[in-house]
Amino acid sequence: MVISTGLSLNQKIKIFETCSLIRHVELEISRRYDMGKMRCPVHLSIGQEGVPAALSLLLNKKDYAVSTHRAHAHYIAKGGNIKRMIAEIYGKSTGCSGGKGGSMHLVDKKKGFMGSSSIVGNSIPLGVGLGLSLKLKKSKNLSIIFLGDAAVETGAFFESVNFSILKKLPVVFICENNLYSVYTPLKDRQPKNRKIYKMVSGLGIKSYFFDGSKPFSFFKKLEKILQKTRKKSEPCFIEFSTYRHLEHCGPLNDDYLKYRPKKELEKWLKKDPYISMKSTLEKNIKIKNSIKNIEKKNIRTVNTSFLFAEKSNFPTKRSLKKNVYKKK
Amino acid sequence: MYIRKNNKITFVEAINESIHLEMIRNKKLITFGLGINDPKRIFGSTKGLVEKFGHQRVFDVPTSENALTGIGLGLSLGGNPVLMTHQRADFFLLAFDQLINSISKWNYMFDGNSGIVNITIRLIVGRGWGQGPTHSQNLQSIFSHFPGLRVVIPTTPYDVKGLLSSSLRDPNPVIFLEHRWLYNSEGYVPKKNYLVNLEKSKVLRNGKDITVISTSYMTPELKNIYKKLEDKHIDFEHIDLISCKPLDKKTIINSVKKTGRIIVLDTGFESNSISSEIISLVNEFCFKNLKHKPVRVNVPDIPEPTSYGLTKFYYNDSNDILEKISSIFLKKTNKLKKNFLTHHDVPGSWFKGPF
16 A cells, blocks of 8 residues: 655655665764774664664754764764764764764754754753854754653753743754663663653653654654744744664674663664665665665765775874864 | 942942943843843842843743753854853753763864853852851862863952953853952952953962962952961961862962972862862872971862851851961961951851851
């Protein structure tokens, strides 16, 4: 059965394009990690590309975004410079944070990606403050706050949602619920049968829920929600179910530890957003070739980015002391 | 603009004047804090602001210290410099994730690529009238531990106005500590807007026998005994520390090299304090010049008790300082007459609590 999603073929291709780009970047990090040149923790987004891929079509560079320890996909979706991201993970001077932040502290101000932070819940208030600065400018732009299911357990989250409602801010809370905080499952952290989006809606904010692995089916609804947020300047909260394929932190698969039920794992691997979108699109013979070309182009981008990072220099000793304080 | 008597206004009036002038000067400057628009206006320091600049730029907030601090960071990165106010420093401890994990290192962590962290956080430090263990903490040393923060403690109306204006223009986060007992003190303050260097300690008196470094309320306590020390022929050099972070090492080292003696008067707990840091600095750089062991004066490593009966053993006042300095020169002390004070737990008759 074909369900009409109201999505144009072109939009579908574009969503897939970003999804594929994120996937190939992450796969390459995973492949090369063992070489010991990316000497910082990495939290890969493999399996979680659907939401950022869809958002990449709905945001412009004047929209702000902030993210978490698992920031690669969000940075890429926001248009962040990939060469500089890989260089950052390599700790090189050409990195987006001069090699001082690493994988968890990415920034591309020109693209509105204002920073990511490793501490769970930490970047949420930052996004709310950016939302307030937009409102003060009477701007029609949005502040997108990426967070996970564990962040809704922090005080900063509740404080931030409350404030964004109080001040009617153009803030979108994007909660990617991948069911785990490191190895700790939701059932050990939140009451049984709680729906996060329902709990949050109790604070008085418009809340929604979508299956994050199906961008083609939620895209139009997401588009409408964001349009409304822009127009009315009022915050909303959107929970997406999603799943990371690899370990919490690092390049490998850690399912030999058996912390995730087999059934759950199988269910989600079947729903892989990259594979599903790709196979859906490839069924259309007319575009099969362009999908192939997109993949090729993305792999080229990944390779040139890694080459850039490999060839770049480490920061000099002088850089160690630089930027502790900003000079006037 | 406050009406001057002999060109003087009070400490709190000087704070208020700086905020007014800076908000006129920079239309993007935003100020918020719990109670800043309430009837008491943070002991008068935020008087008249909301009436003049409106609720968009001057607003009261939910009791969410941590998020509000991060919201301040977001505002600043979005192009709006921020002034936050907390009626008591102790409450600000709730915001340490935002302050330490983000604000203090934001510029470094992104190598200056994520906008300007122009944030000033006013923290009022309480004392006496039973403020007790959680309304009276002098936290300058813990703030000063972290690279990337500025920590200043003004002690005069002139400095508080100039330092606050400087803070509001500085592209770095500033922890701005205001001692509640200084609020009514009067001093010369120009009407115009002016700046005071955030990184400089001030030499208030030149001398050759001993360097006395005071912070916060210890500065007026020392000023009280200038005459007594002079009568004893102790030619002391008085430095008001002002900047706890970064330390004005040059001023401190130059002074101790000249005098060969140092006593540090601090309001914080003794261990791991600003005074420990200064004495460590002096040992490293002036070891050969020292004629006497360095001395520090702090409150003890004990939380402030609430009882009137206990606080009299807790704080150091002018007499304690006089005794400590005199003993370095093996001189006897004649205590100050306390007729100007009826109680040890207030700065003067103007202060009747409650906080």
